[in-house]
Amino acid sequence: MLKKIPHTYVIVFSIIVLSAMLTWFVPGGAFDRQTISVNGIDRSVVVPGSYHPVDRNPQTWQIFSALFDGFVDKADIVVFILIIGGAFWIMNESKAIDVAIQSFLKFTKRIEHNKFISLIGADNLIFVLIMLMFSIFGAVFGMSEETIAFVIIFVPLAISMGYDSIVGVSLCFVAAALGFAGAILNPFTIGIAQGLSNLPLFSGIEYRMFCWVIINIVGFWFILSYAHKVKKNPSISLVKDDDKYWLERKQNETVQIDYHTPLSAWIIYGIILVVMAIFTWFYPMTSISLGERSIPFPALPCITAIFALTGFFSLRKSVHFFILQILIITILILITGVMGYGWYIMEIATLFFAMGLAAGISMNYNANRITKLFLDGIRDIQSAAIIVGLAGGIIIILNNGNIIDTMLYKLSESISGMGKMASLNMMYVVQNLINLVMPSGSAKAALTMPMMSQFSDLIGLSRQSTVMAYQLGDGFTNMITPTSGVLLGVLSVARIPYEKWFKWILPLMVILIILGFILLIPTVFMKLNGF
Numbered sequence: 001m002l003k004k005i006p007h008t009y010v011i012v013f014s015i016i017v018l019s020a021m022l023t024w025f026v027p028g029g030a031f032d033r034q035t036i037s038v039n040g041i042d043r044s045v046v047v048p049g050s051y052h053p054v055d056r057n058p059q060t061w062q063i064f065s066a067l068f069d070g071f072v073d074k075a076d077i078v079v080f081i082l083i084i085g086g087a088f089w090i091m092n093e094s095k096a097i098d099v100a101i102q103s104f105l106k107f108t109k110r111i112e113h114n115k116f117i118s119l120i121g122a123d124n125l126i127f128v129l130i131m132l133m134f135s136i137f138g139a140v141f142g143m144s145e146e147t148i149a150f151v152i153i154f155v156p157l158a159i160s161m162g163y164d165s166i167v168g169v170s171l172c173f174v175a176a177a178l179g180f181a182g183a184i185l186n187p188f189t190i191g192i193a194q195g196l197s198n199l200p201l202f203s204g205i206e207y208r209m210f211c212w213v214i215i216n217i218v219g220f221w222f223i224l225s226y227a228h229k230v231k232k233n234p235s236i237s238l239v240k241d242d243d244k245y246w247l248e249r250k251q252n253e254t255v256q257i258d259y260h261t262p263l264s265a266w267i268i269y270g271i272i273l274v275v276m277a278i279f280t281w282f283y284p285m286t287s288i289s290l291g292e293r294s295i296p297f298p299a300l301p302c303i304t305a306i307f308a309l310t311g312f313f314s315l316r317k318s319v320h321f322f323i324l325q326i327l328i329i330t331i332l333i334l335i336t337g338v339m340g341y342g343w344y345i346m347e348i349a350t351l352f353f354a355m356g357l358a359a360g361i362s363m364n365y366n367a368n369r370i371t372k373l374f375l376d377g378i379r380d381i382q383s384a385a386i387i388v389g390l391a392g393g394i395i396i397i398l399n400n401g402n403i404i405d406t407m408l409y410k411l412s413e414s415i416s417g418m419g420k421m422a423s424l425n426m427m428y429v430v431q432n433l434i435n436l437v438m439p440s441g442s443a444k445a446a447l448t449m450p451m452m453s454q455f456s457d458l459i460g461l462s463r464q465s466t467v468m469a470y471q472l473g474d475g476f477t478n479m480i481t482p483t484s485g486v487l488l489g490v491l492s493v494a495r496i497p498y499e500k501w502f503k504w505i506l507p508l509m510v511i512l513i514i515l516g517f518i519l520l521i522p523t524v525f526m527k528l529n530g531f
Contacts, residue, residue, distance in 0.1 A: 008491070008498040012390045014480055015307045016066050017396055019437075021058040029055040030405045036196075045196060049453045057402045066393025073387030074392035074485050076345045078255040078385045081148055081489050082378045087356025088098040088152045089377025090370060094363045096323035097153065101160050108161070115139030115350055123161065123231070124224055130154075131175035131223070135216050138179025140290065141338050142188040142441070144486050145345055145477075149352060149385075151493045159246050164230050164237040165494045166504055170223045172489045174479060176503075178219040180441075181475025181512070182212025185290055189441040193470050196445060197463045204464045208471070211519050218515055222508045239499045245495045257320040263359050265362040269311050269322065272329075272358065276304040285341035299336040304327060315476035323359045330355045384492030388485035395483065398437060408434065413449055420461050421524050424469055428516060431473025439484040441474045464531040465523040470517040480509050 006014070032050035035042050060122055062069075064440035069076060091097060114123045134150075152171040158168030178339035183190045185202055194201055230237045237243070280300045287294040307329045312323035337351070364423035398404050411433060415426040431448065438444050449470060456466040478484055482498060491501055523531055 006499070008387060008488070011498055012387065012394070013063075014062065015392075015482055016063050016346050016397055019397040020401070021061045022284050023056065023397070023403055024058045026056075026403040026406055028054045028402035028406065029409060030054045030402060031409075043451045046405075047447045048454050051405065054402050057400060059397050059401050062397060062400060063393075066397055067390055069396040070387035070392030070394075073396060074388050077145060077388050077485050077489065080345045080349045080390065081381060081385045081493070083383070084149045084152070084378035085143055085381030085493075086374035087352045087359075088149070089380060090356040090365075090373045091323060091327065091359040091387050092152075092377075094323050094359055094361065094371050096320045096327070097156065099257060099318075099320040100324050101157055104157065105160060115134065118284075123227070125222060126127075127167075127171060127227065128220060128485060129398070130171050131178075131220055132216070134172050134175035135179030135212075137335075138176035139182045139184040139186060139212055140179075142180060142186040143176045144180060144182075145489075146334070146348060147176050148486065148489050148493055149348075151490050155494050156246055156250065159243055161249070162231050162234070163227050164234070165239050165243050165496055166237070166501070167223070167230065167248065169225045169490060169494050169496065174219065174223060175489075177479045178215050179212065179471060180213050180478065182208065182209050183211050183471050183475065186441075187289070187444065189474055190467065190471060191443050192445040193449050193467045196449040197467055199463055199467065200530075204528065205465075206530065207522070207528045208468075210322070210471075211468075213321040214519065215512070215515065218511060219508065222511065226504070228321075232302055237505075238504050239496055241449075242495050242497065242500070259320065260345070261319045261322070262362070263318045264364040265315055265322055266311065268358050268362045272326070273304070273311070275307055276300065276307060280304045286336060288336075288339050290339075299340060303332050303336065306332070319362055323362055326358050326362070329430065380436075381493060384489045387488040387492050391483055391485050391488050392440060395438065404438070407437075408447060412448075415455065418459075419432075420459055421521070423455075423459055424461060424465055424520055424524060425517060427456075427466060428520060429471040430475050431470050432477050432513065434473055435477045436481045437483055437488075439478055439481050444474055445470060463531045464528075465520065466524050468520060472519065475514060476509060476512045480505050 031046035032052075033044045034047055035044050067273055108122045108126065111117050132219065134143065134147070137146075151169055154171045155165045155168035158171065159165065180186065180189070184205060185191075190208070191201060194203065219382060234240060241293055253417050262347050276433045284298060285296045286299040287300065290296050307325065310328075311322060314325045334343070334348055334351060337347055340345075356374065357370065360373065365373070388399065411430045415423050415430065418426060431444070438447070449467070452470065453463045453464045480502060482486065488498065490497055522528060
């Protein structure tokens with residue numbers, strides 16, 4: 001008889017217990033910190049050479065308060081997940097997403113008759129285009145938490161196309177993570193790391209773009225290969241039993257769609273159009289941030305014009321297509337907000353909340369029904385929120401135990417006395433190890449780069465190489481670390497057990513980590529622009 005695999009909650013709580021045990025054996029230590037301005041933002045960074053022992057603070061009963069502390073620390077992501085779940089549940093009730101999936105499947109069948117497309121496969125072409133879009137988002141503005149919202153769309157789509165939930169998650173989350181690792185213009189990783197290393201912002205972009213292309217080729221190949229195998233033989237899917245949730249949900253919701261357009265939808269169309277017109281008047285131009293450059297672009301006027309046209313014609317067809325237009329406009333506004341106005345979780349959650357309300361009112365639902373649907377969505381997705389809070393408790397335990405700085409100090413000490421290539425490889429290994437307990441790229445940059453950059457000077461290694469080691473070490477393991485609230489949130493929304501995800505993603509992790517070692521070699525032995 002096969003041994004039952006522990007629940008994801010059990011795995012995460014076990015890591016909390018293990019972390020608490022480490023606080024009894026690992027000596028306490030701390031670095032002094034100073035506040036410096038990095039790219040116009042004040043950040044607390046460690047002072048190189050300031051490590052000193054402090055009293056050990058063993059954690060005991062705190063393992064039981066870790067859930068509470070984790071919820072407090074990750075409150076923004078927890079609330080974000082709950083609002084996303086409620087908003088999409090309202091939209092899901094409208095059957096608009098079902099209409100979109102049906103239309104999409106009909107579209108793929110039509111283009112399959114094209115000789116060129118049939119040669120490469122319609123699904124392959126569509127998947128690559130979707131993944132490329134999310135990879136660009138990850139590389140340019142560090143898309144991460146936002147992918148949780150898209151899981152709700154792409155998992156049902158992938159399953160409807162004959163694939164599984166792992167493929168659906170890969171289309172958005174893994175693709176964005178691959179781009180995040182490439183980090184062409186990511187202000188939250190490369191921007192901070194180069195700022196702390198006193199390097200020109202986003203310098204060396206040429207080699208990073210090359211790395212981004214290679215990383216995407218390898219990652220997309222892995223995903224498409226798995227997708228092809230699952231489509232050919234669904235029984236090999238690791239999550240075939242878990243996907244019954246989505247299949248049963250689809251069967252339960254399979255009803256005859258009544259194509260119509262109530263008056264309330266026209267009213268919502270008018271209200272949204274007026275609101276967007278007002279914002280267009282006050283913000284006719286948006287400075288879109290692309291690395292260190294800001295490009296003026298009439299984003300809001302363009303989005304308003306698109307909504308005015310597509311909204312009108314979709315309403316003449318059916319309210320379902322109008323709600324899909326609301327979703328598309330929401331995504332366009334999200335991109336504009338993130339790249340032009342520095343939006344983060346609070347603004348994005350507010351945007352999706354407004355989207356859910358607009359969808360419900362467009363369907364002529366009354367206030368009580370919209371409220372009930374919103375609460376049903378929260379109830380359906382609450383396990384994802386809980387796991388994020390629980391994962392946050394791991395970091396709380398390690399921080400309160402005063403051992404994070406000690407672990408960093410011991411790891412950095414192990415690098416001393418090696419040659420350039422060996423030292424760079426060890427920096428890469430250290431960054432990967434730190435990322436397993438500290439998935440925040442910006443926090444890790446503030447913790448490690450002040451020391452790593454100065455250490456690289458001592459051994460005659462380019463600071464740009466050190467930044468690359470940080471970039472790759474920070475990016476890949478985000479897809480596997482159990483301390484990442486984003487990863488656990490994504491998996492919980494998709495109903496994929498962590499242990500099954502680990503089994504699937506592990507070969508890709510091995511390939512990518514080895515690829516990272518290879519991509520670091522030219523930064524030592526070749527003259528690269530910016531290095």
